[in-house]
Amino acid sequence: MKIVDLFELVRLSRRLQKRPCPICRSEAGRPLLRYDRYLLPSNIKECERCGLIYCANMLSPPELERFYTSLYSALMDFKATEAQIATYQSVARERVTKISARLGHLDQLLEIGAGYGYFLAAARQAGARHLYGIEPSTSGVRHAQTSLHLGDQIVEAPFLEASPPPFAPQVTVLFHVLEHLVDPGAALDRLAAWIPEGASLVIEVPDTAADWSSMGLINFHISHASYFRAETLTDLLHRHGFAPFEVEREADGIYPGNLRVYARRDSSFSEIRPFLAPPSLASHVADLVKPWSLKNGYPRAVLRLLRHLARG
Numbered sequence: 518m519k520i521v522d523l524f525e526l527v528r529l530s531r532r533l534q535k536r537p538c539p540i541c542r543s544e545a546g547r548p549l550l551r552y553d554r555y556l557l558p559s560n561i562k563e564c565e566r567c568g569l570i571y572c573a574n575m576l577s578p579p580e581l582e583r584f585y586t587s588l589y590s591a592l593m594d595f596k597a598t599e600a601q602i603a604t605y606q607s608v609a610r611e612r613v614t615k616i617s618a619r620l621g622h623l624d625q626l627l628e629i630g631a632g633y634g635y636f637l638a639a640a641r642q643a644g645a646r647h648l649y650g651i652e653p654s655t656s657g658v659r660h661a662q663t664s665l666h667l668g669d670q671i672v673e674a675p676f677l678e679a680s681p682p683p684f685a686p687q688v689t690v691l692f693h694v695l696e697h698l699v700d701p702g703a704a705l706d707r708l709a710a711w712i713p714e715g716a717s718l719v720i721e722v723p724d725t726a727a728d729w730s731s732m733g734l735i736n737f738h739i740s741h742a743s744y745f746r747a748e749t750l751t752d753l754l755h756r757h758g759f760a761p762f763e764v765e766r767e768a769d770g771i772y773p774g775n776l777r778v779y780a781r782r783d784s785s786f787s788e789i790r791p792f793l794a795p796p797s798l799a800s801h802v803a804d805l806v807k808p809w810s811l812k813n814g815y816p817r818a819v820l821r822l823l824r825h826l827a828r829g
């Protein structure tokens with residue numbers, strides 16, 4: 518991260534725009550946290566109508582795209598070290614094992630937000646022949662194509678602009694993608710048009726209802742536009758043409774508190790259902806975020822930024 522990135526962060530803080538709940542469009546919400554870990558005034562709220570926790574101040578789509586192509590990797594400090602690659606590979610193998618235990622042999626597999634391609638490569642290793650990944654980052658696609666030899670089985674495109682896969686996907690996966698999208702319902706509508714009736718969808722997100730106390734404030738940042746829990750994610754699936762049938766919770770996935778929901782495409786499910794907010798997580802969040810903690814509060818957030826800056 519360079520000093521120019523810090524100026525960019527300050528510039529972004531002035532570009533945030535107020536928005537309603539991305540699921541139910543209500544503006545009524547309980548404020549949980551004004552500033553996120555980048556000290557951006559993201560105004561994290563819990564919707565009173567549907568229960569979703571979300572950033573009520575968000576970047577416009579072009580600003581968000583600019584953020585992902587410029588500042589995001591500087592802030593996340595991605596480095597393809599041997600240790601990190603070994604972790605990616607082992608997480609990918611574990612996902613293939615767990616998901617095929619539920620759904621059977623994986624094939625005609627579509628991954629949205631395929632990252633560096635490790636899951637697709639692990640599925641290929643397990644015998645999948647028809648694979649397709651969509652990934653917005655140039656570095657991810659380049660790595661998947663050159664180091665993992667995925668060739669034209671992965672394409673570089675923002676999901677909402679991508680072409681459909683060259684086959685009818687039987688299994689579609691999104692690992693820690695949905696929480697990044699400004700309009701997750703629109704993404705599910707697009708998937709519903711691609712996924713045949715009865716085929717499977719597997720979604721992983723951080724579980725806001727879990728114990729993520731080790732992360733504290735660090736859990737909240739502008740790139741996570743929504744903070745799901747089992748109730749809000751399964752409800753969203755119901756509204757957009759999917760029937761959830763299994764919820765798995767892991768204490769330690771790639772996140773402390775990993776939520777994996779399995780659903781099937783079912784066109785009889787639709788948006789027409791009343792919103793019913795689950796019990797509030799406001800006190801849970803207040804218990805886990807210690808704003809002035811040196812370990813994971815604002816002082817740590819400032820130190821992280823300074824450390825990124827020092828590394829250049």
Ligand SMILES: [Zn+2]
Nearest residue numbers: 538541564567
């Ligand atoms: Zn809502």
